[in-house]
Amino acid sequence: REGCHILAIETSCDETSVSIVKDGKIVLSNLVSSQIETHKAFGGVVPEVASRKHVESITLMIEEAIQESGVALEDISAIAVTQGPGLVGALLVGIMAAKSLAFALDKPLIGTHHIAGHIYANNLTAEIQYPSMALVVSGGHTELVLLESEGQFQLIGSTRDDAVGEAYDKVARALGFPYPGGPYVDNLAMEAESAVSLPRVWLEANSYDFSLSGLKSAVLNVVNQKKMRGEEPMIGEIARGFQESVVEVLVEKAVRAVRQYGAKQLLLCGGVAVNRGLRANLTDRCEKEKIELLIPPFEYCTDNAAMIGAAAYLKWKHSQFTTLDMKAEPSLSL
Ligand code: KG4
Numbered sequence: 001r002e003g004c005h006i007l008a009i010e011t012s013c014d015e016t017s018v019s020i021v022k023d024g025k026i027v028l029s030n031l032v033s034s035q036i037e038t039h040k041a042f043g044g045v046v047p048e049v050a051s052r053k054h055v056e057s058i059t060l061m062i063e064e065a066i067q068e069s070g071v072a073l074e075d076i077s078a079i080a081v082t083q084g085p086g087l088v089g090a091l092l093v094g095i096m097a098a099k100s101l102a103f104a105l106d107k108p109l110i111g112t113h114h115i116a117g118h119i120y121a122n123n124l125t126a127e128i129q130y131p132s133m134a135l136v137v138s139g140g141h142t143e144l145v146l147l148e149s150e151g152q153f154q155l156i157g158s159t160r161d162d163a164v165g166e167a168y169d170k171v172a173r174a175l176g177f178p179y180p181g182g183p184y185v186d187n188l189a190m191e192a193e194s195a196v197s198l199p200r201v202w203l204e205a206n207s208y209d210f211s212l213s214g215l216k217s218a219v220l221n222v223v224n225q226k227k228m229r230g231e232e233p234m235i236g237e238i239a240r241g242f243q244e245s246v247v248e249v250l251v252e253k254a255v256r257a258v259r260q261y262g263a264k265q266l267l268l269c270g271g272v273a274v275n276r277g278l279r280a281n282l283t284d285r286c287e288k289e290k291i292e293l294l295i296p297p298f299e300y301c302t303d304n305a306a307m308i309g310a311a312a313y314l315k316w317k318h319s320q321f322t323t324l325d326m327k328a329e330p331s332l333s334l
């Protein structure tokens, strides 16, 4: 068969996902099994439980993904898998499955960076142009990454404490919502008529880093004060105040980074890229500033294997394969 068919596996956190991607662009199948319902009872992802869940579903999902794609085993060009960053036990399940397949089918193995996946999700429905600036926002990451050319990443800023999604989840919990609470806070914020005033954390004048733990503490203080005084917590106003603060800092720093590095595009990606406040604000701002903004569709924003297939394709083109002794790298850098 013509072209490159990558079988991609993603198990870095609480989603088991298997996908077949053609030429880094055409998604022939993309199965995602979320463990959220299991972890909800614990108020967050329990690493050991995540690993066990991955083990339960990975084999069947690989079979199904191949079947759904209509690609014959001998036409699979390579096996790609998330090598890191992520939960080590969770990563290992995907890596073991990928190694076994690569060995049994005698196909090359491609270890892939999870964030490279989130970024290259943009190539599934659009065309990344270089240099590009990526704003990666998820439950585990908050990063500004410069792409000077294809596959060349330069981390120019990241969070010094909580990731954006993590801060959303903690604020949501304080406001009485279950895990993962980001969408609840987003909805409340969009509907509230006013906002409590909360700080903006800019850090040093020229820094592209982020800090969210102070803002999160400020929210918790407001909630606790209200409780102590026996007053209504005003959760809408608090959610809106929190969202406005987060969004303003993310948008300002992203736009400044685009300008300073002469980026042709801004790529928004990661699970928090579905946040309505962030999307609306960034879309407006980019229109005003004449910056092209790319945002992947919802299913490629949250963790999925298609994005890993898209990123792995760049390595496949240059025959950058990984040996079978590859290890899980929980804090792999870009
Ligand atoms: O990328 P993702 O699916 O998993 C990670 O790799 O972390 O992101 C999940 C995170 C969770 O923290 C969730 O609360 C957050 O994304 N999230 C949101 C929204 N939808 C999901 N945060 C803010 N607003 C949303 N609408």
Ligand code: ZN
Binding pocket: 114, 118, 138, 270, 271, 302, 303
């Ligand atoms: Zn992710």
